Amino acid sequence: MRKTNRFLLNMQGMGLALLLAGCASEPVAPPTTQEKILSGEQMLRDSQGIAQLGSRWQEGKKMVEKGQAMQRDGQAKIEQGQALVEEGQKVMRESEEGYKTIKQ
Secondary structure, three states: OHHHHHHHHHHHHHHHHHHHHHHHOOOOOOOOOOOOOOOHHHHHHHHHHHHHHHHHHHHHHHHHHHHHHHHHHHHHHHHHHHHHHHHHHHHHHHHHHHHHHHHO
């Protein structure tokens, strides 16, 4: 009987120690919720949206390249126009000088 009483007393002491240790420990965060698994339809909608973004980006890139080509062509035409104006002004000056020489 004494051994049984000691055993029960020891068990109660260990139970009390475990209870106190559990209360003294850091609180445990509640379990995190797992992310929902996407449905096939949701994945399809998402992928279509991503494809649209990619298509728009490619469209924008083509527009930039076309605009840059137009600017290069425009700059070349401006330079040709300036050269033509300079040549025309030179011809006009020579003609005016020729006229002045003939007039004198």
